[in-house]
Amino acid sequence: xxxxxxxxxxxxxxxxxxxxxxxxxxxxxxxxxxxxxxxxxxxxxxxxxxxxxxxxxxxxxxxxxxxxxxxxxxxxxxxxxxxxxxxxxxxxxxxxxxxxxxxxxxxxxxxxxxxxxxxxxxxxxxxxxxxxxxxxxxxxxxxxxxxxxxxxxxxxxxxxxxxxxxxxxxxxxxxxxxxxxxxxxxxxxxxxxxxxxxxxxxxxxxxxxxxxxxxxxxxxxxxxxxxxxx
Amino acid sequence: xxxxxxxxxxxxxxxxxxxxxxxxxxxxxxxxxxxxxxxxxxxxxxxxxxxxxxxxxxxxxxxxxxxxxxxxxxxxxxxxxxxxxxxxxxxxxxxxxxxxxxxxxxxxxxxxxxxxxxxxxxxxxxxxxxxxxxxxxxxxxxxxxxxxxxxxxxxxxxxxxxxxxxxxxxxxxxxxxxxxxxxxxxxxxxxxxxxxxxxxxxxxxxxxxxxxxxxxxxxxxxxxxxxxxx
Numbered sequence: 511x512x513x514x515x516x517x518x519x520x521x522x523x524x525x526x527x528x529x530x531x532x533x534x535x536x537x538x539x540x541x542x543x544x545x546x547x548x549x550x551x552x553x554x555x556x557x558x559x560x561x562x563x564x565x566x567x568x569x570x571x572x573x574x575x576x577x578x579x580x581x582x583x584x585x586x587x588x589x590x591x592x593x594x595x596x597x598x599x600x601x602x603x604x605x606x607x608x609x610x611x612x613x614x615x616x617x618x619x620x621x622x623x624x625x626x627x628x629x630x631x632x633x634x635x636x637x638x639x640x641x642x643x644x645x646x647x648x649x650x651x652x653x654x655x656x657x658x659x660x661x662x663x664x665x666x667x668x669x670x671x672x673x674x675x676x677x678x679x680x681x682x683x684x685x686x687x688x689x690x691x692x693x694x695x696x697x698x699x700x701x702x703x704x705x706x707x708x709x710x711x712x713x714x715x716x717x718x719x720x721x722x723x724x725x726x727x728x729x730x731x732x733x734x735x736x737x738x739x740x
Numbered sequence: 741x742x743x744x745x746x747x748x749x750x751x752x753x754x755x756x757x758x759x760x761x762x763x764x765x766x767x768x769x770x771x772x773x774x775x776x777x778x779x780x781x782x783x784x785x786x787x788x789x790x791x792x793x794x795x796x797x798x799x800x801x802x803x804x805x806x807x808x809x810x811x812x813x814x815x816x817x818x819x820x821x822x823x824x825x826x827x828x829x830x831x832x833x834x835x836x837x838x839x840x841x842x843x844x845x846x847x848x849x850x851x852x853x854x855x856x857x858x859x860x861x862x863x864x865x866x867x868x869x870x871x872x873x874x875x876x877x878x879x880x881x882x883x884x885x886x887x888x889x890x891x892x893x894x895x896x897x898x899x900x901x902x903x904x905x906x907x908x909x910x911x912x913x914x915x916x917x918x919x920x921x922x923x924x925x926x927x928x929x930x931x932x933x934x935x936x937x938x939x940x941x942x943x944x945x946x947x948x949x950x951x952x953x954x955x956x957x958x959x960x961x962x963x964x965x966x967x968x969x970x
Contacts, residue, residue, distance in 0.1 A: 548784070550902050551851065551926065555775075555785040585815065621781065624866040632902045633926075636854040640875030647866075672780050672862045696781065696863075 530574020531736035537575040538613040538662065539567045540620035540651070542582030544600045548641060549630035556621045560584035562668075562694075562706060563619035565728035567592045570617075573732050578610045582620055600626060600648035607651055608658070614739050615664040617731070618652050619692075656687030664739050666690045666731075672697045679711040689713075692731065710734075760804020761966035767805040768843040768892065769797045770850035770881070772812030774830045778871060779860040786851045790814035792898075792924075792936060793849035795958035797822045800847075803962050808840045812850055830856060830878035837881055838888070844969050845894040847961070848882050849922075886917030894969050896920045896961075902927045909941040919943075922961065940964075 541563020545553040560581060567579040568589035577592045580603055588594045595610070597603045600622045607616070628644035652667045667688040669679045672695075679693035693709040706727050710717040719730065771793020775783040790811060797809040798819035807822045810833055818824045825840070827833045830852045837846070858874035882897045897918040899909045902925075909923035923939040936957050940947040949960070 545785075551788075551900060552784065552786045552853075554778075554782065556782045558781075623782075624864075625870050633900070634854075636877075640855050640877075643873070645870035647870075670781060670863070 530572070531740060532570060532573040532575035532732070535575045535614040535739060536578070536612070537567075537570040537735075538578050538580070538607065538610050538616040539563055539570065540580045540582075540603060540607060540618050540622075541567065542584040542586075543621050544582045544603055544623045544648075545598050546600065546623045546626040546648075547598075547629045548627055548643070549632065549634045551633050554623060554625075554627065555583075556623065558582070558584075558621035558670075560586050560620075561704070562724045562727065563617075564589060565724045566617055566619060566731060569725075569728040569732040570735075573736055575614075578613070580606045580610065580620070582622075599623075600651070604649040604651045604654065607655070611658065611660040611662070613662045615666065615735050616655055616662040617666045617668075617735075618655070619668045620651075621668075621670060622651060623648055650686070652682075652686040652688055664689050664735060666692060666735070669693045670696045676709050676711060676716055679709065683711055683713075760802070761970060762800060762803040762805035762962070765805045765844040765969060766842070767797075767800040767807050767965075768810070768837065768840050768846040769793055769800065769807060770810045770812075770833060770837060770848050770852075771797065772814040772816075773851050774812045774833055774853045774878075775828050776830065776853045776856040776878075777828075777859045778857055778873070779862065779864045781863055784853060784855075784857065785813075786853065788812070788814075788851035788900075790816050790850075791934070792954045792957065793847075794819060795954045796847055796849060796961060799955075799958040799962040800965075803966055805844075808843070810836045810840065810850070812852075829853075830881070834879040834881045834884065837885070841888065841890040841892070843892045845896065845965055846885055846892040847896045847898075847965075848885070849898045850881075851898075851900060852881055853878055880916070882912075882916040882918055894919050894965060896922060896965070899923045900926045906939050906941060906946055909939065913941055913943075 542560030543556045543558040545555050547553050564586050567577050571577045571591040579592045579594045581596050595606045597606050625645045626648050665688045669682050669691050671678050675693050675695045679691040683691045691711040695707040707721045708719040772790030773786040773788040775785050777783050794816050797807050801807045801821040809822045809824045811826050825836045827836050855875045856878050895918045899912050901908050905923050905925045909921040913921045921941040925937040937951050938949040
């Protein structure tokens with residue numbers, strides 16, 4: 511369920527809406543995992559902590575942007591000056607993202623489940639054998655934005671990869687019609703940790719970043735976005 | 741991974757090991773969900789918050805028991821005087837429980853996944869179609885305790901049910917060779933909330949409790965346990 515939506519028509523008093531390199535810009539950020547219910551008690555989840563997306567939302571607001579943060583189930587405080595919408599599933603996240611357009615830039619950091627399953631109305635009983643899951647493809651939020659009439663001027667995707675990190679990111683850049691892919695090498699099991707190892711992939715090539723705290727990744731990414739859309 | 745184990749040979753300074761109705765007793769409590777990995781980033785989880793199990797561990801320690809709390813992935817502080825072992829999966833939880841025996845009473849509150857899946861070494865790619873999950877039955881920790889040579893003197897199971905709450909609990913009591921089943925009616929979606937609606941099922945019959953805060957459920961249950969094993 512969508513749990514909370516702050517009024518988003520105007521910058522809040524906390525946001526530096528009238529100064530900073532992103533003043534007057536609307537930045538859309540997704541963060542966290544999605545939870546796809548199996549039955550009333552079970553879900554398919556992922557290990558995304560939401561920390562990287564929240565750090566980016568914080569940095570964007572600090573740079574003067576009006577920020578809409580669409581968050582999956584995480585227990586993180588809302589950064590100052592950020593408008594937050596809480597969702598649980600990929601479908602809810604897609605609807606919230608499309609509802610928040612138009613935006614000058616969209617940074618899709620959330621680890622959205624590729625698949626959901628048909629939800630059982632009551633708790634599945636062990637004696638019935640393993641769950642017979644009926645799978646459905648989830649909406650591809652990044653690709654939908656890439657083809658949207660209100661496509662954001664700068665469309666940034668994230669890719670958490672364990673193998674062939676840059677090759678996979680280049681493929682994703684083309685398939686999703688994104689401008690940049692922030693490829694995150696999670697082979698060292700950093701999901702949920704405090705650092706990220708980033709390769710920024712765009713039509714211009716690949717920029718390899720050193721291992722950085724998520725706050726520094728956010729700061730560097732927001733600086734690059736400000737240069738790009740200013 | 742097992743993240744932390746406090747030394748458990750002796751009551752800590754905080755525990756009231758030498759007074760209280762459970763003085764000199766060792767109480768084993770499990771709490772929280774288990775996470776069963778699908779691949780390096782995805783897990784099958786459940787909505788258990790761990791709050792009820794943690795409240796029971798706290799109440800047992802306050803009643804003078806030496807308490808071993810075996811916790812699935814939750815972000816809750818360890819109650820005072822409680823020895824905590826953190827685990828992620830059902831198999832890890834089983835091993836930790838068996839390793840903590842003998843115990844005077846075991847209260848199995850954790851929402852243990854019935855099934856795990858064969859874990860993929862690298863992140864499953866969307867283009868390959870829905871995950872072809874190979875299911876394996878998880879160990880039944882309560883049933884294993886029920887038949888264990890070191891079976892705790894009082895064996896208490898929990899059952900979160902959406903339908904036929906008491907009927908299902910009576911079946912579980914027999915199948916698992918438990919002494920009591922604390923049946924929790926979650927049809928009102930209370931998992932993760934602060935109250936529980938309990939039916940205590942034993943060979944003596946069914947005791948229907950009013951809707952109570954989890955701390956009050958813990959207190960009442962520990963009082964009954966103290967009467968039973970004192």
